[in-house]
Amino acid sequence: MNHLLRPLAPVSDSGWKLLDDEATERLTAALAARKLVEFSGPHGWEHSATNLGRASALASAPCEGIVATQRRVLPLAELRAGFKVSLSELRDHDRGAVDVDLADLDDAAHRIARAENIAVFHGWEDAGVAGIAEASPHRTVSLGENTDAFPRPVAAAVELLLRAGIAGPYALALGREEYTRVVETAEHGGYPLWEHLRRIIEGPIVWAPGVRGAIVLSLRGGDFLYESGQDLSIGYESHDSEFVHLYLEESFSFLVATPEAAVALNA
Amino acid sequence: MGFDQYHEPPDELPTDTRTFARLCASLTEEAEAIGWYQQRLAVEPDPEARAIMLDAQGEEFKHFSMDLEFLLRRTPTWRAIAEGIIFQPGDIVENGEEAEAEVGEGEPGADGPQRDASGSLGIGSLRGSAR
Numbered sequence: 001m002n003h004l005l006r007p008l009a010p011v012s013d014s015g016w017k018l019l020d021d022e023a024t025e026r027l028t029a030a031l032a033a034r035k036l037v038e039f040s041g042p043h044g045w046e047h048s049a050t051n052l053g054r055a056s057a058l059a060s061a062p063c064e065g066i067v068a069t070q071r072r073v074l075p076l077a078e079l080r081a082g083f084k085v086s087l088s089e090l091r092d093h094d095r096g097a098v099d100v101d102l103a104d105l106d107d108a109a110h111r112i113a114r115a116e117n118i119a120v121f122h123g124w125e126d127a128g129v130a131g132i133a134e135a136s137p138h139r140t141v142s143l144g145e146n147t148d149a150f151p152r153p154v155a156a157a158v159e160l161l162l163r164a165g166i167a168g169p170y171a172l173a174l175g176r177e178e179y180t181r182v183v184e185t186a187e188h189g190g191y192p193l194w195e196h197l198r199r200i201i202e203g204p205i206v207w208a209p210g211v212r213g214a215i216v217l218s219l220r221g222g223d224f225l226y227e228s229g230q231d232l233s234i235g236y237e238s239h240d241s242e243f244v245h246l247y248l249e250e251s252f253s254f255l256v257a258t259p260e261a262a263v264a265l266n267a
Numbered sequence: 268m269g270f271d272q273y274h275e276p277p278d279e280l281p282t283d284t285r286t287f288a289r290l291c292a293s294l295t296e297e298a299e300a301i302g303w304y305q306q307r308l309a310v311e312p313d314p315e316a317r318a319i320m321l322d323a324q325g326e327e328f329k330h331f332s333m334d335l336e337f338l339l340r341r342t343p344t345w346r347a348i349a350e351g352i353i354f355q356p357g358d359i360v361e362n363g364e365e366a367e368a369e370v371g372e373g374e375p376g377a378d379g380p381q382r383d384a385s386g387s388l389g390i391g392s393l394r395g396s397a398r
Contacts, residue, residue: 002385002386004386006386020388023388024388024389024390027388027390028281028390028393028396031390031393034390034391034392034393034394035393035394035396035397036394036397037394038392038394039391039392039393039394041391042385042387042391044385045385171397204397204398205397205398206397219394228391230385230387231385231387231388231389231390231391232387232388232390233385233386233387233388234388235386
């Protein structure tokens with residue numbers, strides 16, 4: 001048994017498969033950052049820090065005549081989202097029920113995916129994580145009010161990247177509202193806005209809950225580095241006569257290696 | 268090039284399943300190469316040529332083992348059965364039957380490549396899954 005303590009939960013093998021499958025499905029839809037940045041790991045729960053390859057001078061050394069430096073690392077941060085599942089619902093699942101209520105799990109999955117997206121795209125100061133949008137040295141491009149006109153600011157963002165020598169293909173991460181506006185919009189003449197934007201960026205458009213506005217970033221590789229310790233897992237917290245209390249958890253760090261490789265677009 | 272490692276439409280397969288299938292194909296190729304070198308070594312009398320072939324076969328041993336370890340890490344049921352068979356003394360067939368029985372009634376591989384040995388959901392990278 002590892003730190004997730006799963007064998008202690010009053011959940012059958014079939015119940016665990018149901019929970020794991022449901023969580024995977026919900027998470028995969030919402031984990032936008034992982035669709036766009038480079039992923040390293042998982043390196044395990046014991047993995048605690050990312051090597052930055054840098055060192056800082058120390059004010060003192062153990063004795064005279066010695067130069068002392070200390071390695072700098074980025075500690076991994078942990079995210080945890082608790083949820084509960086009704087034991088009677090799980091028993092019904094074991095009987096063959098197909099409409100099991102997993103709303104709390106779904107909510108936790110969305111919450112932790114959104115948290116990961118926010119940390120990667122907009123940063124997480126307390127964890128020492130600089131986000132892609134905040135790290136970008138480029139001017140923020142305004143998306144404007146008119147959804148029909150989105151191709152213009154997106155093309156302007158691509159032009160900024162090209163001018164900085166950042167090669168494509170590029171991706172477009174859209175916040176929830178912006179994504180909906182793009183999907184439901186056909187430009188004059190009926191040509192879907194989605195297709196027009198894809199032609200400009202020559203890459204994917206991603207639904208990114210947690211993103212404010214939109215972000216255009218390069219997919220050429222080596223620019224944005226996500227390091228996973230323990231990848232998203234379901235663990236056991238406690239149970240009573242009615243509910244089993246579980247949680248979704250992960251540990252990770254995130255580094256922007258090339259701040260110039262992304263442009264933020266304001267809503 | 269073809270995409271023979273897929274038996275289902277690749278567009279319908281999740282990213283981790285496509286990766287899993289690629290490593291399965293790679294494992295097969297490494298095993299074939301090991302067998303080919305074994306045959307060549309059985310008939311080749313030139314010592315210099317044999318030394319090269321032995322060195323090449325050693326590379327295939329390494330590649331096969333790395334492929335296998337990756338697949339076992341991603342498939343806990345497969346790993347659990349393998350642990351009862353690989354590097355174990357005694358009768359191989361008996362060990363296999365016992366290992367399968369110990370894993371229980373779950374179908375071998377039923378947990379699929381999406382679960383890893385750490386108990387995580389095995390989501391990993393999703394690069395390439397977005398359109």
